[in-house]
Amino acid sequence: MLLASLNPAAVAAGADLGDAVRIDGVSLSRSDLVGAATSVAERVGGASRVAVLATPTAATVLAVTGCLIAGVPVVPVPADVGAAERRHILADSRAQAWLGELPEEAEGLPHVPVRLHARSWHRYPEPSPDAAALIIYTSGTTGPPKGVVVSRRAIAADIDMLAQAWEWTPQDTLVHGLPLYHVHGLVLGLLGSLRVGNRFVHTGKPKPAAYARAVRELGGTLLFGVPTVWSRVVEDGDAARALAPARLLVSGSAALPVPVFDGLAALSGHRAIERYGSTETLITLSTFASGERRPGWVGLPLQGVTTRLVADDGTELPHDGESIGQLHVQSPTLFDGYLNRPDATAEVLGDDGWYHTGDVAVIDSSGMHRIVGRESVDLIKSGGFRIGAGEIETVLLQHAGVREAAVIGAPDADLGQRIIAFVVGDAQPDELIDYVAQQLSVHKRPREVRVVESLPRNAMGKLLKKELAQWV
Structure with missing residues (x-):
């Protein structure tokens, strides 16, 4: 069973939890989840796929859970997506309805609301493990986003593999404030919790103070964040120190800068x-x-x-x-x-x-x-050398005058590609070029350093290097 902790028989026998899920001011027990999500399943059963506006709300939790109970594939749609991209996702996925919250532009699809207090105890057979669970649209770099079809079997296998690696158990309280339309927040955070059986707390936004409060007041043990989140936690020293009682801090979706790793270790005691x-x-x-x-x-x-x-x-x-x-x-x-x-x-x-x-x-x-x-943006081929942008970025971030750094290769008639670094901070460009040359091989030094106000990032904190290339 994909959502193993929501086994109706086990819940009926008393395997409940006062607040299995806490999100947007709403607490749901396992009994609440089973009853309300099964009510959703009754309303969408038989659909080929439905779209869910993936806001961090109880309605989203019940919409996704109800579809998985009914065996209906879910198309998570980012709440802040642009109109053109939303139309593409709906047309390409052939979603038959909006389930849960409704965006400002419904694009002509019918709306199926989620009622938080509705209950049904109908028993649905477990769908085939090979059935599609989610169709997640990836950010397009060379065209419109593509719909990635993810099976129930793949999700179950991944959660079980991670539970083993992270010693993740029902005794954990998992905390994050990440979007519910990506693998990190939706599959690992929410569905992982519903499979493992731990308590799940969504903080609304991934603010350092909210993470600290979740550990202090709710007993958070397993915390998920992207590097931008952990960087802000380190900047807020009190928040970082408040995470000491947690069991694991998990970072993903982009590379965690070494200075942030070291800062977390020094302040919270967690590597x-x-x-x-x-x-x-x-x-x-x-x-x-x-x-x-x-x-x-x-x-x-x-x-x-x-x-x-x-x-x-x-x-x-x-x-x-x-x-x-x-x-x-x-x-x-x-x-x-x-x-x-x-x-x-x-x-x-x-x-x-x-x-x-x-x-x-x-x-x-x-x-x-x-x-x-x-490979397309971070492997730089300069003067016959294969150079990883990340290695240079790591060194730049170790300089006291650099807060953020991104390195790309730009076309060069002589070298093939020349190394250009974009940094946020107050260091001088020539100083940084010399610094990298001292720490790494000389051929890995940037030929140019540009000091900028900020670096372009997406909602998950990933650098948008294609956009940086346009700046060049």
């Missing part, structure tokens, strides 16, 4: 768990609760996951901690393909079952992985 994955693969790599946590490295393959590094000519590269190659993944958590896009699916998913992540990485002899970045 953060880092993990790696994508919408297409879910989470495949992670550091372990009982293992080494090395700043700048995202960990080992989870149980059942296999990885390889591939050179430009297709040959496999050694796991020597130095060789940079394309990262390929095999995993029971792989997606079923892009909706309506067999061509795009074939570009990244080989007949041999290997998913081509589009990321470049380094693997050491112990199997620990370091993500260099996206």
